[in-house]
Amino acid sequence: MKKYLFLLLLSCLVVIQASAQLHSLTGTVQDKQTHAPIAGAVVSLKKGGQALTHSDKKGRFTLQVPDGPLTLQVIAPNYETATIQIKAGLSSVVVNMTPVSFVSPKPIIQAEDRTLSEVMVTGYGQANAAAPAGDMVRNAAPPYAAKRRMVISRSPRPSTEDYSPINENDFHAVTDQPLSTFSIDVDRAAYSNVRRFLNQGSLPPQDAVRVEEMINYFDYNYKAPAGKDLVAIYTDMAVCPWNTDHQLVRIALKAKQVDAGKLPASNLVFLIDVSGSMDEENKLPLVKRAFSALVQQLRPQDRVAVVVYAGAAGVVLPSTPGSEKKKILEAMESLQAGGSTAGGEGIKLAYKIALENRTAKSNNRVILATDGDFNVGASSDGELQRIIEKERQEGIFLSVLGFGMGNYKDNKLELLADKGNGNYAYIDNFEEARRTFVTEFGGTLFTVAKDVKLQVEFNPAFVQSYRLVGYENRLLANEDFNNDKKDAGDMGVGHTVTALYEIVSSKDKTGKPVNWVDPLKYQQTTVVGSRPEVLTVKLRYKQPDADKSQLMEQVLPYNNQEVTAAPEDFRMATAVAAFGQLLRNSAYKGNISYDTILQLASGAKGDDTEGYRAEFIQLVKKARLLNKDEE
Template sequence: MKKHHLFSSFFLLLLFTNCKNNSASRHYNIEETMEAVEAFEPLIIDEPQTGLETNTESYAEVEENPFESPNKSPLSTFSIDVDNASYTNIRRFLNDGQKVPKDAVRVEEMMNFFKYSYPQPKDAHPFSINTEYSQSPWNENHKLLKIGLQGKDIPMTNLPLSNFVFLIDVSGSMSDANKLPLLKESMKILVKELREKDKVSIVVYAGSAGVVLKPTSGDEKEKIMDAFDDLNAGGSTSGGEGIELAYKLAEQNFIKEGNNRIIIATDGDFNVGISSDSEMEDLIEEKRKSGVYLTVLGFGMGNYKDSKMEILADKGNGNYAYIDNIQEANRFLGKEFKGSMFAIAKDVKIQVEFNPKHVQAYRLIGYENRKLKAEDFKNDAIDAGELGSNHSVTALYEIIPTGVESNYIASDLKYTKANSEVTNYANELATIKFRYKKPDGDKSIEMVKTIENKSISLDNSSADFKFCTSVAWFGLKLRESKLISNSSSSAIIKLAKSGLANDEDGYKSEFIRLAETVN
């Protein structure tokens, strides 16, 4: 680490003064000046790390979902989100003792990092639907509705053949130890999961893009790993050119009814060619028509471009993970390989209609950048999220029941009072509709589930409900939400501990330790 001398300016001042005092003889007594300066040697301090001084990380602005009336807005529609990059990025900040940027917090990605005890589907649909209705711990007299989807667990032997194209950023910004070196080791974890008939290609990009490994059989693991080992970082970042070349290669080797996927690994710092978020979005929206899926892996810190990474995943029929260490690489690319790399359903959308007899107001927790228009639900041209093998997705709604006074909604309006005269469907809280397409399909399939207006106490709720709610609560605290009345860390931790179950890998215990670092 470099040393920074606080007395450098003082040294110059002494030198100038000494020179001035001896100007007649033009004799500069450097030795005397240095003796004076040496007296300040204890003031030498460590210079702050350059990465902290020149932090250029970028995050898309997130505006928290407000409470809405079921009379004015009867339908809440959104795309599922299986990403969990936000959670691992938050973990990185907290482990480094740094404050988490508010817009780096996406509550749904925090909830969806964890595994819950949802049952496997028992019918022809690729996922099961699970709901629970209980109390809100952060707003007294409010309720929470949890909606959980559990994807079908498909054995590796039954999964389709894969055509993987690795797209690797080898620009100069990737030279740090937690970027390209970590990336190489991470990719090797995924390579170990490949089968003989899977195909692998590697494309790299810096100032320009090129193919460094032509399509290679999945059983030639040593050859593939050697290709990764030979990668070095240097140059500018022509991300757009690399993406176009990767899609071209994926399309040339397309496997019909197979798993065709690009895996892009980068810090997102595209600075040559296509660089703006809107340009990148247009490119990816056009390329997803090819039937090729996209997985985005983010690495590094300091210049990390989360906003671009999220756009790539959201618009490219893809998923997104932030790899903060080799343990996370092992989780996402090894243990979660099937869920991360094999879609069992795509364009999965959820639409909830709340019954105004029981619901005065509602709000969706998180999913701010996944919300859809009501008419988008039945429009098969509208893109939505994909669900992988054995993946789970969880969403929470906060509900203000009718007759409950709340500081978060206007209750003295003359012409828009809640309609409590609904007589039909008296026992229903809400109706939930789901639409999805098969991985290679173009027409959506609809599922419907009705939720009873039957709430249980928080104490009697499931361990899943308690833990998931504690994670959402912590996310709202980090976002400094204006819509929670209680942000006590001790209360969040207590709730998380009461829901600590099914934690073989220790991720839930790790969450509790992270929460304990925030006052």
């Protein structure tokens, strides 16, 4: 026993001694040529520790380091990485960094990803020294050597876009599973991504079509909640258009509207991927335009920092008041693309800055803009998820904006936004950026209700079976509904959420019971209350700064109406759901056709101030032309 006590005391002494051997190393990071201070440089130990910090606006930093000789690594955007040997006992250092562009000159022919499939000789003659280098290939011969123009057919890069598989929800018998529980979803990335494919003349991959995100792309005119409630619930039902023997139930939510002047100050960190894969017109240039639209909405009390990551992460702009729009825009405009993608390090640094500038009542959010192609550092889904879940507990939310094509990683970006209590949008054009950051500024950045969950209980007297349309990756265990520690979706200012259930009546048109399995011996069917209740919807949500949820309930009475007689918004949501199921070639698409979808959508256009419903109709027409199986 004494031996074990001795070992324990010895271990404690070793730990105490190790911690006592740390000392402060201060330093300044500056431009080697101009000696101007470099803000936001990442300073860390290359070996022998986990110490990490970044320089302030005067280029200064302080790092806790162990005694003895050290190797210091300093990384800053637009500068070569500096590696410095520190002698034992040294307490201060000056780091001179050499400027370098993010973008290296592109070779005439990139052999690693281009294939020469055709070379054509178009003429001969005296070599012209003034001709562009990319226009010819010269032999190692005297000046009279022939000039040969090359026509190069480049094979397109194979697509490496990645989507998580979707296993569609099945029908469930109410006698076996009377409860359906899921987390709400206000993301709309799938719709704009599908639009991108259709506008380019191709059908989207089936797993790119998340039906709930298609439905929730559109604005619906639901009435805002009254009184102290932060969310309102609405329910109705109609005959299902893709299977008229079934019915369709709509559950609609509307978050509270808040006057822009009453919104809390925002503490934002723009986290921007400037790696080589972002060096395309629809990526980094579009990112700049998107964030410029957001900057115009900022108020003097708001603050913005800009963090970038490529081979490493760094701060381009420290946290800056929203009144200094010119300074913020200049920082954005200076960005260039090049290098590998250390996304995990960028996320850590962005959260660190957000935490440093957080106040008691601020709206704290990191906004990540990327194609999702992480390949250096923390890049696995599990590792990134753990980072984000930890920071979420500190009240810092993560919104994700996806850009580009070809190497787009939808599955990774959707996961990050879900775990970060934020939105996920795909920006395929500037109009989508304008909608995200201008038209729906409050809904995008300000959370009204968090951890919003729905639980639906079906009455077996009226419902034999049901299936939830979409929301496959949002399903929850029934026990999770009352568990306030279970994370769920969030609703921003004025957000709407729509969910559809396809239900099979407990009786057919002749009034006879419908059963897919033999009746169970020990089950009893009861009708609750005097009204013919089809189902009861329960809703739980938390206020943004609360840990305890609030409960709401809404009952749906039976109503056998044709879908053409249903409200305009119901018909529009139904048309979009049917379109999503056709694009997915769903096993549950029934006998729906593009023509029927067009009729539903055309009759549900309404005012359509922004033209989104009219655009949907055009997308349906494009899909009809592209679908070879459609008559």
